Amino acid sequence: MSLIALQATNPDINLTLIAPELIIGIAGVLVMMIDAFARRGQRWLTGGLSIVALIAAGGASIWLGAGWRGARSAFNGMIVLDDLRLSFTLIFVVVSILTILIAAAWIDIEKLPAGEFHALLLFATCGMMLMASAGDLVIVFLGLEILSIATYVMAGFRRTDVRSNESSLKYFILGSFASAFLLYGIALIYGATATATLPGTTNIATIAGRLNHSLYPPLLLAGAAMLLVGFGFKIATAPFHVWTPDVYEGAPTPVTAFMAAGPKAAGFASFMRVFVFGFPIATAAASTAGYTHKSWLGTLAIMAALTMSVGNIVAIVQNNVKRMLAYSSIAHAGYALVGFVAAGAATDAEQRSAALTSVAFYLLTYAVMNMGAFAIVTLIARGNDRRTAVEDYNGIGFLSPVLAFSLSLFLLSLLGMPLTAGFMGKVMVFTTAVRQGYLWLVVIGVLNTAVSAYYYLRLIIVMFFRERNTPWDAPRLPVSVALALVITIAGVFYLGLFPGRVLNAFGAHPSISLSIR
Template sequence: MSDISFSAILPELILCIFGILVMVLGPFLGRNSRSFGGTLALLGFATSIVGALLVPESAGKLFFNGMVTTDAFSIFFRVLFAAIGVVMTLGSLNYLHRLKLPTFEYFALLLFASAGMNFMVLSTDLLLTFIGLEILSIATYVLAGIRRDDAASNESAIKYFFMGSFSSAILLYGVALIYGSAHSTSYQAILKHAAAVNGQQQIPLLFLIGFGLIIVGFCFKVAVVPFQVWAPDVYEGAPTPITGFLSVASKMAGFAALIRILFQVLPHDLPQWVQLLVVSSILTMWIGNLSALTQTNIKRMLAYSSIAHAGYILIGIVAANQTGITAILYYAVAYALMNLGAFTIITILSGRDDRRVTLEDYKGIGFQYPQLSFPLTICLISLAGIPTTAGFIGKFFLFSAAVEEKMYLLAVLAVLAALVSVYYYLRVVVYMFMFEPDGKREVRIHPAAGVVVLVCCLLIFWFGLFPTWLLEVSRQAVILFLHP
């Protein structure tokens, strides 16, 4: 079989090898070399970025029996995921140390989760996609519960595990139905099958239900209504950096896989699904933002906010035009920057037991810790979509995709939902700057986390003011989905 090419999966190989290294070396090195795991993970993620950039890009050619693609879309996300890995590693070093968490397990799981996400985006076969999803999921179930002596963390992991297993089962059932209908799980074969039946008759029921169930499975992963119920509970209980990871990385991986399936595999003109997703998008934005309004726990607030953001991204999917899909990729980067930036800061401020995450705890830190409060403000105003930030450009781009498709109601409802969100993002800023602090508290900023925060903030403005480059890269990455 000539299509075996290890260079096509170079970044994933790197991630797996480093994951194994961290996992195996860990117990032998013992507790004295905590930072070793972090260093290895950092090296792994950084090499994986290089690896992803070295992957020979080819849109048409598939590898490993038609299961793996190296198109620009997959490379975009592979670089993004590895970069998120770097950010995660730098941002959680100090946290792990502070809470005395097992470093090696943590980083090994992070590396494996990252590999899983990569497989989700590079796969052109439903089974490989599913396996990627499961690698990611199982790693994150454990990560959510990695604070074994903390009840909230355990609750989070259990809830995530149960809901996740259910949705995986649904997804797998969908895969089985598709296989039954198309006699293959490869995207190419399914597409061929769909094109063949499309010409002569109505699309078979099984095929359609299969796709429906697969979409449901991914909707769970990206937490859009009505599959969002797990998210706030899980996000609140999970260790803060992991909350960031769940709300950014695994969500983006879900969206990337969903985009590939919807635009590369699913036969077009299936309006009923689009209608359902439009409703889901509106509900997601509104339920997410309304629920966030009343939260006093910042982690939980950002959990709801990330639900709302999934709703915005869904606009790009239902608009299904070039603007829309390009905007999703741009937004993925912008969202990663602002959310990871915010979570890194929240992690720094979360205190010894990871509990100082309520609004009350943020009173008056504005001028007490300007090196944290200003970056957090930047991340929050970007999340709120205020101009000159990357968040604004992304949101605007998504909304105009809807306008382009004449989905005016959707666009207007989206803008109004964003309006609601401004309230709760800025409320945090008000608490930070306009109230007097309740007393002194000890906050140590690890240089690694500081660098992460700084870079995130700079990039938020950079991509907000000069978005052309990133937009162009995103456009290049989605060209393959745009059928003439």
């Protein structure tokens, strides 16, 4: 109702600004239609169209970043255009393209309907993009639901497999629970930001402006806490991470790869936007705004320390590679949170932008190396995810050298060894955190890296230093997966050696929608 009224008075419609989302959304519908009418031999058609659409969306967002001179927000502040959005949109594009490439082999092995998978993936991508571009809590929620519903289905995509069903159901129930938290938080914030003359608001920038005028501050705090819990679930921070290992283990491997890299990054994008810009650092520490900021920042710092530690320590005892990588993804969310905390603590726009850039860069590096690792896990797992135990990797190092060396590279990158993307990501995140005085958090992060050496190396040791007793028939390397490997390996080295260009691009247009008070 109110939306219609708003449009009637001030139709702030700007379709250019949502071009990437539009492209993906339309492509998703097209893929569904093509799938309905295409013949059996034309499976490549939907995948090809999806990739073209993703590249187009990536191109559109690059153009929005480099060439667009117009308004930087549209739909009455519902959609914003800044670095945070553009850099994350590019991450989503990369993740989705890689997922399609990796999934191509798996879809063939499992004889699954390719078109549906691609359509769901595109809708999920559209949801992620909306989450990153949202300037309003309603759009955040909308994007989150578009993303989540598509992902629930993808997790249960292998209908005949009990584990896949379990994964899907668990994800659905806990995900809905988290969404409910989020929605309740939004409602409370709306109520708390109402003033004597104005109704409440869900616009992030406006929320920031009204913090100190809140009629009932505890409501605001409760709302922020609810949002924290909701987002915490979505990006799997400890103590809200418990669903992750089961869901990641049961979901089909390419979907796991996607979930660990894409939706997690999307969660970070809106999480950061809502908290860094919605509850920004305040000049007067004693005000409501100051208290809110201090509360969430302190909580988040502790959550970061906890997430890193829990993820890494529990990963040590895992005997299933997917489960291990699931815990590793929890740990990596923890490292990224360190950068998030730095962004929250930054006192000026330049430092905040640098911190946000570092988180985006970190998630990009994580996406690249994680997708690479999962590509190989998919190949080795074969049909029905049969071979995902650590023992299955025994001694394959010199039997399948390409796979084993690539996987080692990704593992070393996840560990954060120099020359790889993982190292640069960590350096960026830790640098910004030291800059904001979070030395203790960085020391915990570094010690966690040391812990993680144990389980990442374990897989390398198993592959190279042990002999294989059981026969090994090397999996054939399909073209699509080979392409994904080339992209990810090149990405790991490029981001690890020459991160400058990407960093500059990610930080070219600092966010505008902030108001420090």
